[in-house]
Amino acid sequence: MARLRAPTGGEGSPAGPAAGRGLLAGARPRRRGRPGAATARPAPIGPGNDLGYNRSVKLGRLQLVNFRNFRRLDLAFGPGAHLLVGDNAQGKTNLLEALYLLSTLRAFRAESDVQLVHRDAPVEGLPFARVAADVVTAGGPLRLEAVVTLREGPSGLLASKAVRVNGLPRRLHEAVGLFLAVLFTVQDLELLEGPPLLRRRYLDTLLGQIDREYLLARQRLEKVLLHRNHLLRRIREGAARRDELDFWDEMLAQDAATVVWERARAVSDLAELAAAAHEALAGGDSLGFLYRPRLGAEAAAALGDSPAALAAAFLTDLKRHLAQDIAAGATTIGPHRDDLEFHLGGLPAAGYASRAQQRTIALALRLAEAALLRARRGEAPVLLLDDVLSEMDAGRRRRVLSAIADYEQVLVTSADLEPFPAGFLARAHLYLVAGGEVTPALDAATTRTGDS
Numbered sequence: 001m002a003r004l005r006a007p008t009g010g011e012g013s014p015a016g017p018a019a020g021r022g023l024l025a026g027a028r029p030r031r032r033g034r035p036g037a038a039t040a041r042p043a044p045i046g047p048g049n050d051l052g053y054n055r056s057v058k059l060g061r062l063q064l065v066n067f068r069n070f071r072r073l074d075l076a077f078g079p080g081a082h083l084l085v086g087d088n089a090q091g092k093t094n095l096l097e098a099l100y101l102l103s104t105l106r107a108f109r110a111e112s113d114v115q116l117v118h119r120d121a122p123v124e125g126l127p128f129a130r131v132a133a134d135v136v137t138a139g140g141p142l143r144l145e146a147v148v149t150l151r152e153g154p155s156g157l158l159a160s161k162a163v164r165v166n167g168l169p170r171r172l173h174e175a176v177g178l179f180l181a182v183l184f185t186v187q188d189l190e191l192l193e194g195p196p197l198l199r200r201r202y203l204d205t206l207l208g209q210i211d212r213e214y215l216l217a218r219q220r221l222e223k224v225l226l227h228r229n230h231l232l233r234r235i236r237e238g239a240a241r242r243d244e245l246d247f248w249d250e251m252l253a254q255d256a257a258t259v260v261w262e263r264a265r266a267v268s269d270l271a272e273l274a275a276a277a278h279e280a281l282a283g284g285d286s287l288g289f290l291y292r293p294r295l296g297a298e299a300a301a302a303l304g305d306s307p308a309a310l311a312a313a314f315l316t317d318l319k320r321h322l323a324q325d326i327a328a329g330a331t332t333i334g335p336h337r338d339d340l341e342f343h344l345g346g347l348p349a350a351g352y353a354s355r356a357q358q359r360t361i362a363l364a365l366r367l368a369e370a371a372l373l374r375a376r377r378g379e380a381p382v383l384l385l386d387d388v389l390s391e392m393d394a395g396r397r398r399r400v401l402s403a404i405a406d407y408e409q410v411l412v413t414s415a416d417l418e419p420f421p422a423g424f425l426a427r428a429h430l431y432l433v434a435g436g437e438v439t440p441a442l443d444a445a446t447t448r449t450g451d452s
């Protein structure tokens with residue numbers, strides 16, 4: 001499986017051997033490999049993480065130009081916890097969004113990348129936003145730069161993204177996951193109650209950062225489905241022959257098998273990691289986490305065998321579902337219809353869990369994501385936690401802060417300092433965020449004294 005590597009070369013990821021294949025959650029797994037073997041073991045000591053390297057900086061300097069409400073920002077981060085405090089609508093989430101963009105090359109809450117560019121930038125003749133950062137990966141230090149450029153389209157502004165790594169232009173997919181970050185936001189509550197698309201995206205974003213082959217298979221799958229569904233409708237109208245599907249079915253089976261196989265393997269690991277994280281955050285009822293792939297009978301039976309066997313079985317299922325697919329004008333089985341299921345103490349989390357419980361589950365899923373990245377990539381991601389403590393009681397807050405304490409770098413946002421215990425505040429670097437500007441708190445205090 002292709003592992004993402006920094007283009008600067010070097011030893012790359014010192015991740016341990018891949019977690020046990022075929023240990024599938026929620027799909028009547030045929031357990032293979034060593035029974036009882038840990039599915040996601042911590043990364044071994046290697047060039048990337050020995051002797052105190054873990055305490056080093058992942059994210060060094062961050063520079064923004066016309067990103068959202070930031071006109072210009074130039075900020076250096078050190079190791080440890082960073083607390084970004086400010087009133088509503090000052091730019092706290094925007095700053096995390098910028099970092100998440102560098103990690104995934106996707107904007108997590110923008111409907112269109114156009115929104116990422118400061119609203120005055122086009123009229124000022126500088127129709128772009130730039131996010132640049134100095135980061136340290138297991139493969140060495142990198143300078144990452146993402147630029148969103150606007151241009152006039154037939155019906156309004158259009159945005160395009162470009163990325164540079166150490167000054168050299170790269171394809172977007174080549175830059176995904178070079179800088180590892182995991183983001184928690186209030187929108188993550190939707191992971192439990194929202195549409196299946198969001199749960200698939202949770203897996204896709206995570207696996208895209210681990211495995212480039214997965215990322216490409218996932219992207220191709222989308223295109224193949226468009227062609228196949230179009231052809232299904234033409235067959236239904238009598239405008240195309242059934243054997244024209246053969247080419248697309250072959251492609252679909254290969255990529256579907258890659259995606260389903262890796263999702264099943266990931267969920268098997270994530271289920272354990274999320275249960276452990278949830279236990280640490282909340283204790284009490286245990287968190288259950290199942291993969292619900294949408295497969296035909298053959299592929300469901302082959303799920304524990306091998307990716308090749310899965311592809312062959314999926315192809316058989318496609319043929320069996322052909323009449324149904326033609327009638328629907330759509331592909332009725334495949335990873336584009338997969339879902340995940342969460343349980344708390346045996347009950348479905350959606351519909352039963354309280355808001356605070358849902359928040360805790362969502363955070364446990366993000367911590368599981370971080371742990372899986374750490375295990376498979378051999379380096380810890382930077383944690384980006386947006387408003388993570390709100391709506392939590394004091395006990396949960398304390399447990400959240402202790403759960404994140406051993407991450408090299410954590411950025412936490414909050415509207416005020418009140419939820420944070422003195423011990424955390426004493427160790428955290430404090431920043432004030434106001435009107436698209438970020439000021440280290442010490443400087444802010446000095447400035448205020450100077451004013452009076």
Ligand SMILES: Nc1ncnc2c1ncn2[C@@H]1O[C@H](COP(=O)(O)OP(=O)(O)O)[C@@H](O)[C@H]1O
Nearest residue numbers: 068069088089090091092093094115117118119
């Ligand atoms: N493209 C943009 N240009 C200018 N301002 C923007 C743009 N996108 C968002 N904003 C502003 O950013 C602010 C929200 O920032 P956000 O980071 O969500 O706030 P918070 O500090 O509450 O997390 C809003 O005032 C919004 O108008």
Ligand SMILES: [Mg+2]
Nearest residue numbers: 092093094386
């Ligand atoms: Mg916010």
